[in-house]
Amino acid sequence: MKYKLGDFVRFVDEKMEGFITRIIDDQMIGVTGEDEFEIPVLASKVTLVHGYKPAGADAQQVTGNEPQTPQGEFKTKGVYLGVVADAKANSVVHFHLLNDTSFQLLITLTTDKQGFKGEYAGIVAPKTATKIYSAQLADLQLWPKFLLNILYYTTQNVEAPPPLTFSEKFKAKDFSGSKKNLPLINQQGWLIQVDEPELVIDAQKLKESFFKSPEEKVAIDKPQREVDLHIEKLRDDYQFLNSTEIQRIQMAHFNKALDAAIVHQLPDIVFIHGTGNGVLRHEIQKVLSKHPKVQTFMDALKEKFGYGATRVVLK
Known part of the structure; x- marks a missing residue:
């Protein structure tokens, strides 16, 4: 099959053209035209329209000289x-x-x-x-x-x-x-x-934690049902922190509050992360999507938080 999804093609026997929206098998494809209807057609009955670049074509090719970035x-x-x-x-x-x-x-x-x-x-x-x-x-x-x-x-x-x-x-x-x-x-x-490190659990340390004496075990405070992760709520010196340090502090506070909510068997908890550029929201929801103790999560009450908070329902 010489065609791929998103290719712009023209019918050989008809005055029609459109985008390939489905690869049915080695011989058949689905083509969608301006009327938004998908038409199954033999791949041999269409031809590629050269010169058309679909959205998302390569933004830039590597040149011979690598741009030098200050250390x-x-x-x-x-x-x-x-x-x-x-x-x-x-x-x-x-x-x-x-x-x-x-x-x-x-x-x-x-x-x-x-x-x-x-x-x-x-x-x-x-x-x-x-x-x-x-x-x-x-x-x-x-x-x-x-x-x-x-x-x-x-x-x-x-x-x-x-x-x-x-x-x-x-x-x-x-x-x-x-x-x-x-x-x-x-x-x-x-x-x-893609380049976010996976969470690695130290099995030996986890095992040792089960055998600690009551004196060694640290009491975990019950968290609030609404946890504000805005950096000005977490640190007084936030003006002197760069964006990487801010996110690290916010994620550490999020993980601590989530663990405490699980320990205290709360049915749900709301994390207020704000809208901003969406990075903190994405990082939080990425952790939640893989957490075995999280049943589901969603945008919190929009009338109260807008799109700046996530509600987590725990198992």
Whole structure:
């Protein structure tokens, strides 16, 4: 199959054109025109319209000379997957690799659905994005598992992180949150951080904690039902903190309050994170989506908090 989702094609025997919105099998595709109706057609009965670049085409190619970043401004974190709907065919979504770091990234994307398939390989320059995959959002439950491998490279005197492997089978809850304006491509969509370290549990320390004497065990205070995570509520010296330190403090306070709510068997708890750029909200909801003690979460009462708070229902 030489075509892919999002390609703009023209019918050979009719005066019709549209976007490929479904790959039915090795011979049949679905094409959606301006009337928004999807028409099944043989792939041999259409031809690719050259010169058309769909939304999300590669933003920038790597040039021979790597831009030099001042040492103090060199950014080592910020690799994301951005998922946006096609501007002409809303049923199709495009996955973009967003490189908000100062490294060049050498990436490969492989999918695994009862067999491996290479989908993309290339270089993503610093502060740029590139489209690496397209899929039908309605077929989300049929999507394969994503296997993303990333190597970091720079000619500057900066130690590169170890190679990064990201493996994910996406679920509907990954796209249940509201869309946000994605960096680098300036489009509305969902943002998934790839270079966030996984939570590692020290089994030995966990085991030792069960055998502590009552004197050694620390009492955990019952948290309020509404926990305000605005930095000015947590620290008096917040004016002197950078954004990384602020987020670290906010996430530590969030995790502590969540653990306390679970220990005290609260039915639910509200975290007030504000709207801002949405980073804190995204980080909180990412933790909640994987937490075994969280039944569900949602925007808290909009009449009271707007979109600046998340209500968590505990098991």
